[in-house]
C-alpha cells in the first residue's frame with residue numbers, strides 16, 4: 001500500500017495509474033494522521049510553490065510531514081514535491097518551504113526557453129537503490145521553470161544540463177525526490193518508481209554509464225485525429241489537407257486507445273489527441289472522448305495532449321460552461337496539456353481589435369490555474385500568395401516555393417473550425433499574441449502540407465520560431481524519416497508531430513528514431529515496460 005499526498009491542486013491520476021500498473025494499491029492522505037501511518041509516501045507536487053505550501057499548512061500537514069521525513073521513512077517527492085523540501089522558492093518569496101533540506105528553489109536563468117520541457121538525461125553524483133536497472137543513458141520527462149539549489153552538496157543525487165547544470169534529484173537516506181516526472185517517463189520512469197516501491201532497501205548502485213553532458217531530446221509526437229464516423233463510433237481518422245472523407249465516408253484508421261498504446265510502446269515521446277469536430281460538439285457532453293483519455297492514461301506513461309472544443313460554451317438549456325471547466329475535465333481524465341485551436345484565433349482577433357486583454361480568455365484562465373506548460377495553441381494556417389509584401393497588413397515572407405502566378409511572397413492565414421473558415425490574422429501574429437497571453441507551446445500545422453508526405457513547411461516554422469520563445473511542435477507533411485532530420489536541422493523546432501505515416505505503418509516511430517540516432521539528440525526507444 002502506497003500513500004499519496006494529493007493536496008488537491010491538480011491531476012495526480014497518472015501517478016496513481018503508474019503505481020497501480022506496478023501492482024501496488026494507493027491510498028490518499030485525508031488527514032495528518034494518514035501521513036504518520038504511511039509505509040511509503042509519494043508526494044507529486046503540481047501548481048505553484050506558494051499555493052502548495054499554503055494548502056499544506058492549512059490542512060495541518062507540515063508538522064507530520066517533517067516528523068515523517070526526520071524519521072527517515074520512505075519518501076518520494078516529484079517535481080514540486082521535491083521543491084517543497086527546501087526552505088523557500090523564488091516563485092513565492094514570502095512563503096516558507098518545509099526546510100527539510102537547506103537551500104532555495106531558484107528560477108532558471110538561461111538563454112533557452114523556460115519552462116524546461118521535455119526529455120533530458122541525468123548525471124548521477126552518488127550510488128542509489130533507485131538506479132537499479134538503469135544504464136545511465138535514459139532520458140526522463142521534465143517540465144519546470146524552477147530548480148532546487150541545495151546548500152549541502154552531499155544530498156545531490158543527480159544533476160542535469162539545461163543551459164547550466166542544475167540539481168535534478170536529491171536523496172538522504174530513504175528520503176528521495178526528483179525534479180522529473182517518473183510517471184510520464186515511460187518504462188524508465190516506471191523503473192524508478194518500482195525501485196522506490198520495492199527495492200529501497202537494496203544495495204546502492206551506480207548506472208554503468210554517466211553522460212558528460214545531458215541534452216534535451218527533440219521530441220517525436222504521434223497525433224491521433226479523432227471523430228465519430230457515420231455509424232457513431234469514435235475512430236482515428238486522417239485527412240488530406242483536412243479532408244478526412246474518402247468517397248464520402250470518414251476514413252477509419254483504428255481505435256484511439258489501441259493506437260495510442262501502440263505508439264507508446266513504439267517510443268512516441270508524446271501522444272496528441274485532436275477531437276476534430278470539437279468545434280461543433282460540446283466536449284463535456286462528449287463522454288467517449290473523456291473515456292479515451294482515462295483509458296489511455298492507464299497504460300500510456302508519456303505526456304498526453306487533448307485538443308478540440310476547448311472554449312466557453314452555452315448549451316441548449318442556456319447553461320454556461322467555461323473553457324476552464326472543459327479543460328479541467330480533460331486534466332482530471334488524464335490529460336497533461338490542452339490544445340486550443342479555433343478559440344485562440346478568435347481571442348487574438350479580439351485582443352487586436354480592442355487593444356487589450358480581458359484576463360478571462362481560455363488561454364489566460366487555463367494557464368493561470370494549470371501553468372503555461374499546460375496550454376498548447378494549435379494553429380491551422382493556409383498559405384496565401386501575394387505579389388508584394390505591401391499588399392496585405394499581415395506578416396509576409398519571401399518564399400522559395402513561388403505561387404501559381406509566380407508570386408514570391410506569401411502569408412499564412414489562420415483558419416478556424418477545422419480549416420473551414422479563414423480569418424484575418426496570420427500565424428506569426430497569432431503565435432506572438434498567444435505567447436503574451438500565457439500559452440506555453442505552439443502546435444504548428446499547415447493545411448497545404450497536411451497528409452501530403454511532402455515534408456514540413458520549413459519556411460512557416462522558421463517564421464514562427466523567430467517570433468516567439470515558446471517551444472514549437474512542427475506538424476503536417478512528414479513523409480519519411482529524413483523529413484524529421486530536415487526539420488530539426490533547418491529549423492529550431494523542439495518537436496515534430498506526424499499522423500499519416502504512423503497510422504499507415506509506412507514509417508514506424510522506431511524507424512524515425514533509429515534514423516535520427518547520433519544526428520540529433522533523441523530519447524532512445526524504450527526496451528519494454530518493467531514487469532510487476
Ligand code: 1PR
Nearest residue numbers: 223242276279308309341342378418451476477498499500
Ligand atoms: O478548433 O479548438 O476545436 O480544435 C480542433 C483541432 O482539430 C485543431 O487542433 C485542428 O488542428 C484539428 N482539426 C480540425 N479539423 C481537422 C481535419 O483534419 N479535418 N486536424 C483537424 C488537423 C492536424 C494535424 C495532423 C498533422 C499531421 N490535424 O495535427 O495530425 O497535419 O498530419 P500528417 O503527418 O499526416 O501530415 P478546435
